[in-house]
Amino acid sequence: MKAALLKSYGDVDQFEIADIPAPKPGPGEVLIKIEASAVNPFDLVLRQGFMAQFIPLPLPAVLGGDAAGAISALGEGVTGFAVGDRVVADFPANGKGAHAEYGVVAATSVAKLPAELSFEQGASLVKAGLTGRQTVEALGVKAGDRVLVSGGLGTVGRAAIQYLKQIGAKPVAGVRRERLSEGRDVAGEALDITIPAATPSFDYAISAAGPVAGNLISHVRDGGHVASVVPVPEGANAGNHVNIIELYHRTDAATLDAVLESAVRGQLVIPISHTFTLDQIGAAQKAVAAGAPGKVVLKH
Known part of the structure; x- marks a missing residue:
């Protein structure tokens, strides 16, 4: 099968498109003929x-x-x-990933892809949809709660904002000043997250943009709660005045089912900004590194 092989750690020139043996599923696993895969910032790391x-x-x-x-x-x-069966799958970071014609993954990491969604849409929803929803659930917010979401126009931020709307909470997109209008389009309310708050006004926040994590914490009242999927800068939470929940995406087929159902209902939309072919993996990673405004997807 054709696969995008990373020969050595380094720049995108370390990728090579090669033919390798197709994997075989072991007990509890499935073999998937992959039609589309997404490129995430973590892939670059x-x-x-x-x-x-x-x-x-x-x-x-x-x-x-x-x-x-x-x-x-x-x-x-x-x-x-x-x-x-048409499916989506959440592959682990074990060097046997999804940028290939075929992939093997645990059946517990797989969900059926509704007919209403394309393969490209399905691939774009997996980790962003799971992570966005898991940040909201970690905070335990309820209908009516006002929640600040930094990186509100990123894929995880959008997923969190749309899930907050779904449960009746009030999201506020934390974005750069030049994107305030876009932020309001997505969340209904937006603020310039590049400026620290003079007076904190939130009890809940989601930190999904590393460079402004300190600014986000300044917007949260003493005793408030922050769910963070990015590193918190040293000293940003002086005196531990807010409660920080550090989150790492976790595989959950039931949650993935719920994410896909939300997408079918139009309650979750993750824009696809770039589509490449598998042999354009280097260009795809460069697009992510340049700050693509939506998901970057490979068609296989």
């Missing part, structure tokens, strides 16, 4: 080796965490799926 101490990749490695395609084979003991 992995490629450059910044996480090698914690997530060592077996080089050459195949990156890619979000995939959509059709089940090609079932491993022993798998139930609830059939060969030919």
Whole structure:
């Protein structure tokens, strides 16, 4: 099968499109013929080796965490799926990822893709949809609560904002000044997150943009709660005046089902800003690095 192999840690010139043996599913796994996969910022971190101490990749490695395609084979003991089912899958960062023609993943990381959604849409929803929803759930917000979301126009931020709306909360998009109008279009209310708050006015916030994480914390009242998917700058929470919940995306097929159902109902929309082919993996990663305003997707 054709795969985008990362030969060594480094720049995008370390990718090579090569033919490698197709994997076979083991017990509890499924083999997916991948039609589309998404490129996430975390892929760039992995490629450059910044996480090698914690997530060592077996080089050459195949990156890619979000995939959509059709089940090609079932491993022993798998139930609830059939060969030919259209699915999305949340691949782990183990060097056997989704940027290939076929991929093997645990059946517990797979959800059926509704007919109303394309493969490209499905691939764009996986980690962004899961992470956005999980940040909201971690805060325990309820209808009527006002929640500040930094990175409100990023994919995770958009997913969080749209889920907040879905449960009746009141999201506020934290964006750069020049994007305030876009932020209001998405959330209904927006503020310039590049400016620290003179007086905090939020009890809840979601931190999804690293460069402004300190500014976001300044908007939260003493005793408030922040769900953060980015590193919190040292000293930003002096005296631990707010409660910070550090989150890392987790695989959850039931939540993924709910994400896809929201997309079908039009309650969750993640824009796709760039579409490349698998052999354009380098250009796709460059687009992510340049701050693509939506999801970057590879068509296989």
